[in-house]
Amino acid sequence: MATPNDKTHVFQAPKGTRDFYPLELARRRWIEDKWRQTSIRHGFDEIDGPTFEHLDLYTVKSGDGIVSELFSFTREGGDKRYALRPEFTPTLARMAAARANSLPKPTKWFSICPYFRAENPQRGRLREFLQWNVDVIGDDSPEADGECIACCIGFLESLGLTPNDVTIKINNRVDMETILTASKFPEELIEPMLVLLDRRLKITKEQFAEESRKIGATDDHINRIERIHKLTGRSNFLDVLRDTVGDKYPETRPLETTVDFLTKNGLWEWCETDIDTVRGLAYYTGTVFEVHETTGSERAIAGGGRYDKLIELFNGPPTPAVGFAMGDVVLSLVLQDKGLMPTDEQIAQDLGLRPDVYVIPTTETEHLVKTLVAQLRREGLHARHTYKSTRNVGKLLKEANNAHARFALILESDTICTIKDLDSGEQEENVATDKAVARIAPPTTE
Amino acid sequence: MATPNDKTHVFQAPKGTRDFYPLELARRRWIEDKWRQTSIRHGFDEIDGPTFEHLDLYTVKSGDGIVSELFSFTREGGDKRYALRPEFTPTLARMAAARANSLPKPTKWFSICPYFRAENPQRGRLREFLQWNVDVIGDDSPEADGECIACCIGFLESLGLTPNDVTIKINNRVDMETILTASKFPEELIEPMLVLLDRRLKITKEQFAEESRKIGATDDHINRIERIHKLTGRSNFLDVLRDTVGDKYPETRPLETTVDFLTKNGLWEWCETDIDTVRGLAYYTGTVFEVHETTGSERAIAGGGRYDKLIELFNGPPTPAVGFAMGDVVLSLVLQDKGLMPTDEQIAQDLGLRPDVYVIPTTETEHLVKTLVAQLRREGLHARHTYKSTRNVGKLLKEANNAHARFALILESDTICTIKDLDSGEQEENVATDKAVARIAPPTTE
Numbered sequence: 083m084a085t086p087n088d089k090t091h092v093f094q095a096p097k098g099t100r101d102f103y104p105l106e107l108a109r110r111r112w113i114e115d116k117w118r119q120t121s122i123r124h125g126f127d128e129i130d131g132p133t134f135e136h137l138d139l140y141t142v143k144s145g146d147g148i149v150s151e152l153f154s155f156t157r158e159g160g161d162k163r164y165a166l167r168p169e170f171t172p173t174l175a176r177m178a179a180a181r182a183n184s185l186p187k188p189t190k191w192f193s194i195c196p197y198f199r200a201e202n203p204q205r206g207r208l209r210e211f212l213q214w215n216v217d218v219i220g221d222d223s224p225e226a227d228g229e230c231i232a233c234c235i236g237f238l239e240s241l242g243l244t245p246n247d248v249t250i251k252i253n254n255r256v257d258m259e260t261i262l263t264a265s266k267f268p269e270e271l272i273e274p275m276l277v278l279l280d281r282r283l284k285i286t287k288e289q290f291a292e293e294s295r296k297i298g299a300t301d302d303h304i305n306r307i308e309r310i311h312k313l314t315g316r317s318n319f320l321d322v323l324r325d326t327v328g329d330k331y332p333e334t335r336p337l338e339t340t341v342d343f344l345t346k347n348g349l350w351e352w353c354e355t356d357i358d359t360v361r362g363l364a365y366y367t368g369t370v371f372e373v374h375e376t377t378g379s380e381r382a383i384a385g386g387g388r389y390d391k392l393i394e395l396f397n398g399p400p401t402p403a404v405g406f407a408m409g410d411v412v413l414s415l416v417l418q419d420k421g422l423m424p425t426d427e428q429i430a431q432d433l434g435l436r437p438d439v440y441v442i443p444t445t446e447t448e449h450l451v452k453t454l455v456a457q458l459r460r461e462g463l464h465a466r467h468t469y470k471s472t473r474n475v476g477k478l479l480k481e482a483n484n485a486h487a488r489f490a491l492i493l494e495s496d497t498i499c500t501i502k503d504l505d506s507g508e509q510e511e512n513v514a515t516d517k518a519v520a521r522i523a524p525p526t527t528e
Numbered sequence: 529m530a531t532p533n534d535k536t537h538v539f540q541a542p543k544g545t546r547d548f549y550p551l552e553l554a555r556r557r558w559i560e561d562k563w564r565q566t567s568i569r570h571g572f573d574e575i576d577g578p579t580f581e582h583l584d585l586y587t588v589k590s591g592d593g594i595v596s597e598l599f600s601f602t603r604e605g606g607d608k609r610y611a612l613r614p615e616f617t618p619t620l621a622r623m624a625a626a627r628a629n630s631l632p633k634p635t636k637w638f639s640i641c642p643y644f645r646a647e648n649p650q651r652g653r654l655r656e657f658l659q660w661n662v663d664v665i666g667d668d669s670p671e672a673d674g675e676c677i678a679c680c681i682g683f684l685e686s687l688g689l690t691p692n693d694v695t696i697k698i699n700n701r702v703d704m705e706t707i708l709t710a711s712k713f714p715e716e717l718i719e720p721m722l723v724l725l726d727r728r729l730k731i732t733k734e735q736f737a738e739e740s741r742k743i744g745a746t747d748d749h750i751n752r753i754e755r756i757h758k759l760t761g762r763s764n765f766l767d768v769l770r771d772t773v774g775d776k777y778p779e780t781r782p783l784e785t786t787v788d789f790l791t792k793n794g795l796w797e798w799c800e801t802d803i804d805t806v807r808g809l810a811y812y813t814g815t816v817f818e819v820h821e822t823t824g825s826e827r828a829i830a831g832g833g834r835y836d837k838l839i840e841l842f843n844g845p846p847t848p849a850v851g852f853a854m855g856d857v858v859l860s861l862v863l864q865d866k867g868l869m870p871t872d873e874q875i876a877q878d879l880g881l882r883p884d885v886y887v888i889p890t891t892e893t894e895h896l897v898k899t900l901v902a903q904l905r906r907e908g909l910h911a912r913h914t915y916k917s918t919r920n921v922g923k924l925l926k927e928a929n930n931a932h933a934r935f936a937l938i939l940e941s942d943t944i945c946t947i948k949d950l951d952s953g954e955q956e957e958n959v960a961t962d963k964a965v966a967r968i969a970p971p972t973t974e
Binding site: 138150 | 537538539540541542545546547548549550553554556557568569570571573574575576577578579580581582584585588595596599600601602603605606608610612619622623625626627632633634637642644646656667671675678682685789792793794795842843880881883898899902903905906908909910911912915
């Protein structure tokens with residue numbers, strides 16, 4: 083049969099992964115369903131790629147340093163180096179490069195799949211998690227950035243979140259570079275300064291000054307950063323931008339155009355410009371944004387930006403692109419924090435999981451139940467029955483209610499039944515059982 | 529930015545994995561959706577587990593021999609041995625064992641997830657594939673076997689397949705052992721003989737005889753097997769069973785009870801008993817079955833059976849269980865062979881992917897399009913617009929049709945539009961644009 087078994091061994095899911103029993107999975111599916119419906123409504127088409135990729139797909143973008151953060155592996159007995167995908171963008175860039183000549187412009191794609199990171203599990207971070215990716219490829223307009231952000235807001239709104247709960251913090255790397263240049267930062271200091279700004283609010287003022295000096299910033303540079311921050315109060319970045327850079331403000335006005343688009347569409351109340359939002363990843367080339375819970379008690383809910391050079395890096399033609407990703411772990415914590423995760427009954431309703439009919443036998447009719455249930459299922463109804471031995475109708479009605487069934491069908495005799503609407507409590511007696519399907523309206527598909 | 533890139537390098541998906549562009553993914557989602565709806569209708573609850581597990585979860589069941597068939601790995605820099613899941617049953621057994629005391633009896637679970645096998649890709653076999661698993665746990669009755677088979681048939685029927693297209697071949701290991709014992713096979717020969725029977729139709733009569741002798745069978749044993757096969761004609765197994773074993777037929781009549789259940793529920797026309805269906809895996813303890821395309825031109829579409837000892841093996845309490853699995857690869861080939869894969873337009877309809885409204889601007893109104901589209905999306909409609917520069921209404925109506933949109937909204941002026949029903953061709957002019965949402969009925973969800 084199998085190798086002898088050690089009776090003391092407890093089989094467990096790997097650290098940082100999850101077992102989804104029915105209630106947990108229904109909650110996950112509810113989020114997935116909202117992600118999918120929001121994406122479709124905003125005109126995105128769903129795609130997917132392999133769960134693991136050749137390792138070089140990740141090192142070409144991020145260098146060998148990324149390997150320690152990956153589940154990278156050589157299959158035992160094989161020679162190729164693979165990695166479980168830690169993010170979607172390299173797969174998307176590879177797929178876009180492969181069909182660059184035949185894809186529509188712009189191409190609007192979304193995906194919902196599992197991802198893997200070899201970090202130590204902690205609140206908001208797991209080793210396997212789901213992620214929603216939304217991307218507009220082949221459109222360099224700031225409106226495309228706005229369209230991604232609008233889709234993200236459309237999702238947050240569909241969950242019942244409001245601008246009081248979450249904030250989209252928006253910045254633009256081109257604008258930031260303009261500010262830093264106007265503030266007399268030498269070119270070679272700009273990139274490391276941006277990386278450091280990303281961490282500014284997570285460290286003390288002293289640590290920030292010390293780390294700035296380490297990368298070669300002078301006291302004058304540090305003072306200028308401080309002055310900019312005093313000006314902004316972290317939200318009127320556009321004014322600061324104009325004040326600081328004056329007539330050096332680029333004519334394309336990238337950030338301003340994105341802000342205009344969101345304002346015109348009534349979405350600006352969800353957003354603020356934020357000089358500290360830079361995003362760690364080096365491949366962003368323009369707009370960057372993050373979604374944060376307003377109290378700041380959880381990690382970022384989502385993040386993204388424009389990456390106009392990436393598809394080229396995978397040997398596709400020069401192709402502008404913008405997108406964002408949102409994981410299920412932090413999002414679920416925020417929904418729980420705010421009491422916005424619906425009840426299990428509501429989720430069952432939303433996902434179309436409610437049984438249409440729960441068949442209840444009497445002692446005389448129990449031999450008919452399984453055949454009737456099989457027949458109802460063939461007619462397209464979600465039919466359930468008890469597996470318990472009790473024939474107490476009251477107890478079984480309670481069981482039907484617990485299963486959130488829409489109707490109970492009490493099988494009174496070979497041919498006659500009672501149908502009870504469990505939502506309204508209304509009851510119809512003496513129904514011919516072969517007419518029951520017609521009475522229990524076909525499920526309102528959801 | 530990143531390491532220098534070799535411009536001649538072509539980035540590809542790993543061998544045996546798939547990139548799903550929108551049309552391919554829609555076909556996959558269509559199958560997933562049918563799997564899910566069928567499972568729910570039959571009273572199963574969805575679960576999921578980690579994409580990778582500790583390697584010992586697979587070796588405890590199948591021995592170390594299985595490692596070469598797995599994507600097993602030690603993470604670079606780590607020490608634990610993992611494997612990408614090759615099948616669901618060990619995860620299910622682990623999850624059932626962990627909550628054995630609180631799960632309902634029976635527990636009816638299904639799952640739809642990706643699986644991984646390190647075999648050489650060929651027709652019907654890939655290295656990453658989707659699989660649907662359906663299991664009834666904690667019910668040792670032959671009706672539970674029948675309920676699984678009924679769910680499988682319910683799915684096949686929902687695709688438009690008929691008993692002329694596919695056959696469920698059913699056998700029972702207990703009955704087979706009874707036959708072999710009655711045919712004077714010594715106990716130690718029964719297990720290897722079952723494994724060999726599983727391959728009987730894939731090899732010649734001479735090869736079968738030779739391999740039988742290799743495992744220790746005599747010419748008398750081989751002749752008895754031949755005689756049984758002549759009797760059965762591969763379908764009236766129950767008669768053979770009674771003829772061969774006479775009063776040694778077990779009182780529980782496992783196979784006969786499953787056949788009765790399926791017959792009573794009008795499902796027997798899909799099935800036949802088949803002495804050669806044994807299933808390779810050693811853990812089956814009773815009913816075994818496989819779904820085959822009737823012409824035999826493809827591999828098995830699905831397979832499963834009863835595994836009453838497995839949850840114990842994962843240190844749960846003794847728990848009977850029965851289930852089956854169906855992959856997406858062979859199934860898709862069969863649907864293509866038979867012309868049963870719906871058109872892309874039908875799939876878009878079934879999955880709710882059709883745009884509710886396609887907004888068409890004129891030269892005068894093009895500045896209004898994006899804001900109107902954003903507004904329609906916030907109202908819950910799936911709204912699209914052209915990204916092309918043409919303002920030729922005829923061309924744009926064609927684009928709306930190609931997108932399978934339900935309605936076109938031609939933006940005539942700041943406040944007035946024409947709404948065209950693209951299914952019926954009916955057109956309404958001079959509609960106030962702010963009343964458009966009400967005219968384009970909210971999408972009939974499905």
